[in-house]
Amino acid sequence: MSTQPGTTPTPEPGTSLAEQTHIAAGGDVDVIAIAPDPAEAEGILENAKLEDIFDADTYAKAQNLIARYPQSRSALLPMLHLVQSVQGYVSQEGIAFCAQNLDLSDAEVSAVATFYTMYKRRPCGEHLVSVCTNTLCAAMGGDAIYKKLQTHLGSEEKPLGHNETAGTPNEPGSITLEHAECLAACDLAPVIQVNYEYFDNQTEEKAVALVDALQAGKKPAPTRGAPLTNFKGAELQLAGFFPEDAQQYRTDVDGPSQAVETLRGAQVAQDRGWTAPAMKDVPLPEVEKK
Known part of the structure; x- marks a missing residue:
């Protein structure tokens, strides 16, 4: 430490340097996908023009998105x-x-893309299969289902890992497996999502039959929600683009989203005449001015 009159202590480098300043990543964390090795990433943009990857329609959709917000970065x-x-x-x-398109730096975009698990940093399969392994689903069999799919899509000797793909990514029948945090369906545990559509009350046998059907090119009907599409199709919907034809729009997105289990509490309350007590408006406490 060094100090001068009227100043606060200024930290100075110590004599012993730390050998490691981070905690080692777990076995299922894809460090390369999060932050590519410079040798692997070198020249990646120089060798591929964006126009060769994203066509005029994609650029038009990007401008459509920008026009929906007062600030383009939104x-x-x-x-x-x-x-x-x-x-x-x-x-x-x-x-x-x-x-x-958004007049941002690559670093600003990367900071967002690596923060959310819904953005994949390696090519995804035709279908994304998400197994909830959070507390209740895990206790109800979610962990066992995930382990079963790991060996079924991989092998006993080499189970398929988190965010790894069985088959060739983007090709028909390929499946990317991930263990997911809470999928907000505790009343229907254990649950699986395929391209973010729900398959409730799962068992190991049901889960195996589900992925077998996906690999065979079938699209099993979700327990609730919209009809099943592939991962890219679901991503286009999440971007906010749907068919212009009204009938096709309804076919693509409509579906019952509620379940008997979800509404059971409300139904019991209605049958028994239960209502929540009225809440009175309470003034907020005064905040001390700074």
Whole structure:
């Protein structure tokens, strides 16, 4: 420490340097996908023009998104979904595409793309299968289902890992498996999502039959919600683009989203005449002025 009159202590470098300033990543964390090795990333943008990857229609959709917001940067989240609807993941080119259209730096886009798990940093399969392994689902069999799918889609010797793909990414029948945090369906645990559509009350046997059907090119009906599409199709919807034809729009997105279990409490309250007590408006406490 060094000090001068009227100043606070200024830290100075010590004599012993730390050998490691981070905690080692777990076995299922893809460090390369999060932050590519410079040798692997070198020249990636110089060798591929964005126009060769994202066609005129994609650029038009990007401008459509920007026009929906008072500030262009607010369109970043849906635009990242738009990129995934084209490539099946957010590539370095996809990050540059978003940055170019939104007048942001690549670093600003990367900070968002690596924060949310819904943005994939390696090519995804035709279908994304998410197994909830949070507390209640895990206790109800979610952990066992995930382990079963790991070996079923991989092997006993080499189970499929988190965010790894069985088959060739983007090709028909390919499946990316992930263990997910709470999928907000505790009343229907354990649950699986395929491209973010729900398959409730799962068992190991049901889960195996589900992925077998997906690999065979079938699209099993979700327990509730919209009809099943592929990962890229779901990403286009998440970006905010739907068929212009009203009938096709209804076919693509309509579906019962509620379940008997979800409404059971409300039904019991109605049958028994239960109502919540009226709440009185209470003035907020005064805040001390700074």
